[in-house]
Amino acid sequence: MKHLKLLFGLCLAVIISAFTLNNTSGPGLDIGDSAPDFNLKDVNGNMVSMASYENAKGFIVIFTCNTCPYSIAYEDRIIALDKKYKGKGYPVIAVNPNDPAAQPGDSFALMQERAKEKGFTFPYLLDVGQEVYPKYGATRTPHVFLLNKEAGDLKVKYIGAIDNNSKDASKVTEKFTENAVDALLAGKTVEKTSTRAIGCSIKVVK
Amino acid sequence: MKKLIIILCAFLLVNCKAEKKEAIQQKATISKVKVPEIKVLDFNQFENYIYQNSDKTYVVNFWATWCKPCVDELPAFEKLNTRYQDKNVEVLLVSLDFSNQLETKVIPFIQKNKIQSEVMILDDSDQNTWIPKVSETWSGAIPATLIYNSNSREFYEQSFTYEELETALNKSINTLK
Numbered sequence: 001m002k003h004l005k006l007l008f009g010l011c012l013a014v015i016i017s018a019f020t021l022n023n024t025s026g027p028g029l030d031i032g033d034s035a036p037d038f039n040l041k042d043v044n045g046n047m048v049s050m051a052s053y054e055n056a057k058g059f060i061v062i063f064t065c066n067t068c069p070y071s072i073a074y075e076d077r078i079i080a081l082d083k084k085y086k087g088k089g090y091p092v093i094a095v096n097p098n099d100p101a102a103q104p105g106d107s108f109a110l111m112q113e114r115a116k117e118k119g120f121t122f123p124y125l126l127d128v129g130q131e132v133y134p135k136y137g138a139t140r141t142p143h144v145f146l147l148n149k150e151a152g153d154l155k156v157k158y159i160g161a162i163d164n165n166s167k168d169a170s171k172v173t174e175k176f177t178e179n180a181v182d183a184l185l186a187g188k189t190v191e192k193t194s195t196r197a198i199g200c201s202i203k204v205v206k
Numbered sequence: 207m208k209k210l211i212i213i214l215c216a217f218l219l220v221n222c223k224a225e226k227k228e229a230i231q232q233k234a235t236i237s238k239v240k241v242p243e244i245k246v247l248d249f250n251q252f253e254n255y256i257y258q259n260s261d262k263t264y265v266v267n268f269w270a271t272w273c274k275p276c277v278d279e280l281p282a283f284e285k286l287n288t289r290y291q292d293k294n295v296e297v298l299l300v301s302l303d304f305s306n307q308l309e310t311k312v313i314p315f316i317q318k319n320k321i322q323s324e325v326m327i328l329d330d331s332d333q334n335t336w337i338p339k340v341s342e343t344w345s346g347a348i349p350a351t352l353i354y355n356s357n358s359r360e361f362y363e364q365s366f367t368y369e370e371l372e373t374a375l376n377k378s379i380n381t382l383k
Contacts, residue, residue: 069272103274139363140347161346165331167304176334196337198302201275201347201365 028137031193035061035147035154038132040095040125043112048093048123050147050154057089058148058157058184060177063127063138065096066114067105068200070166071141075118077162077169078142081177082122090146090181092122097133097141100126103203133202140199146180146190157184160195242316245326246305249336252328255298256340256352262294263355263378265371268328268340268348270302271315275365276349280319282368286375287323295375297323302348305329357381 029035039049050059062078064071082092100107108126115124127133136145137159146158158180163172180190245251256266267283269276280299287297303312305327316325330336337346341361344350351362353374358381362374 069270139345143345161334164334166333167331171331195334196344196346197333198337198346198348200273201349201363203275 027134029156031156031159033156035145035156036135040127042123042125043115048125056091056149060085060090060092061145061147062092062094062142063097063133064094064142065098065106066110067103068141070199073166074142074162079121085181088185094122094124095127095132097127097130097138098203099130099205102205130204138202140201142199144177146177148184157190158193161197166197242313242325244308244312246308246329247326249330259356262296265295265297265375266300266352268300268302268350270348271311273348279349279365282366282371284321284323285368286371299323299325301325301327303327353378355382
């Protein structure tokens with residue numbers, strides 16, 4: 001009986017997904033799209049855009065913030081990603097998409113404080129005016145967009161989570177983002193191009 | 207075969223954890239009066255709650271104590287629960303708080319806010335696998351709400367006001383008529 005129920009549920013899920021699958025693409029970037037550059041202020045006051053990184057092969061753009069428990073849980077892993085891949089041509093660029101008016105803990109001053117406390121090795125930018133995250137289609141923090149430079153364009157190669165265990169780094173069994181960057185470095189195609197994870201919604205003033 | 211054993215072990219471990227939590231929960235019930243009963247489930251254990259086959263309409267809200275927009279919209283779900291509980295509607299509040307914060311965060315929150323709807327914790331780290339099983343359209347951001355019955359299944363990755371929530375619920379209820 002349980003199997004029958006499960007089967008029914010599965011059928012239902014398939015039928016529903018057939019009708020709603022288009023929504024997953026939604027607004028924002030899909031795999032293979034060209035990602036737009038940005039010009040945003042870093043916590044140390046410099047304006048940062050991807051065009052200024054002449055030698056980069058691509059970028060690990062991560063929408064993240066100070067206040068989301070999942071973002072906090074990933075801070076050390078984001079630093080590790082940057083340390084591991086910056087030298088190989090794929091630096092991390094972190095962007096805080098939240099409006100500080102809606103989430104005071106994500107103000108520019110508190111971003112500066114957090115970056116200093118944790119010793120961020122990567123630029124930590126504020127999406128002032130919240131124009132960048134909708135173009136990317138980021139919906140939560142943390143949310144990774146892996147970009148690869150191809151003929152002057154920044155092609156989206158992976159969208160999703162950093163790995164498969166947000167709660168406990170020691171229990172991770174699949175490093176989604178690392179696997180994707182490793183594939184690019186090896187000249188292979190990325191196998192898993194998108195993943196999902198629980199995260200905090202992006203804070204907007206209503 | 208090895209894989210099977212690993213899966214079995216993992217399942218047993220998860221079960222032990224859940225039982226331990228229940229034991230703690232029971233102890234708390236004895237020492238304090240009226241501590242809410244909260245299940246801690248992995249996705250396998252939880253899945254039945256999003257595929258219940260009855261004449262009811264189920265409103266399943268995914269939230270967490272640390273999620274401000276979730277906390278802000280909880281009163282709307284509570285109001286819905288009160289107004290519709292004798293109209294064949296069931297509200298379920300699924301917390302995505304880490305289960306080790308059950309006693310420190312979730313139970314105090316429920317007591318302080320006098321939450322009446324049923325609350326459970328879904329604690330399953332393999333999110334990339336289970337999120338699409340809840341809804342193919344869910345990116346993983348919360349708050350998020352699933353409203354379903356035997357004729358319809360709608361998923362909303364958004365915040366609700368009471369009016370919006372009631373409209374969404376009635377849209378689902380109307381499919382039963």
